[in-house]
Amino acid sequence: MRYSSQVKPISYLKANAAEVLTHLAEQREPLIITQNGEAKAVLQDVASFEETQETLALLKILALGNQDVAAGKVKPVAEVIARLRAKRSDD
Template sequence: MDITDRIKPISYLKSHTTEIVRQFDEEDTGPMIITQNGEAKMVVISIKSYKEAIEQRKLNEERMSFMKLLALGTKEIAEGKFVSEDDFLDEMDRDE
């Protein structure tokens, strides 16, 4: 479906709310863009799409955090700020 078919004026939302909800229940046809005075004002999406977007955002945040940790570790290695494996293991043995 062409996205331009999903752009509707606010009056359409007001007069077809039940039909729109039914369509979202039956098939997720994607977001609906609501306009007011010819200007896009809001996006209506199904709860399923909303939950998926939240999960995707969380996943992206976790990936970004992991990438930052990798970059920090790489930088510290390049600066020589690390402990050799033998020194680490020796220190672990001393802590027992």
């Protein structure tokens, strides 16, 4: 995705806030806001933000899993299943 078409100055945001919010919700593309010609902020709709946060959380879980594998903190699946079955039959 190219963001060059999604760049607006802060004055545009101030003058067209309602339109910008509608556009964000419909297009689901982020909008880069500039101030004095420099990128200062990125606006995105709430649904896209929530999806991004969920994706980041999953990536963190995967990274932690990879760290455990690298550190040797793993057990064979057969062993784990056997332990779970043993616990279930104790109940």
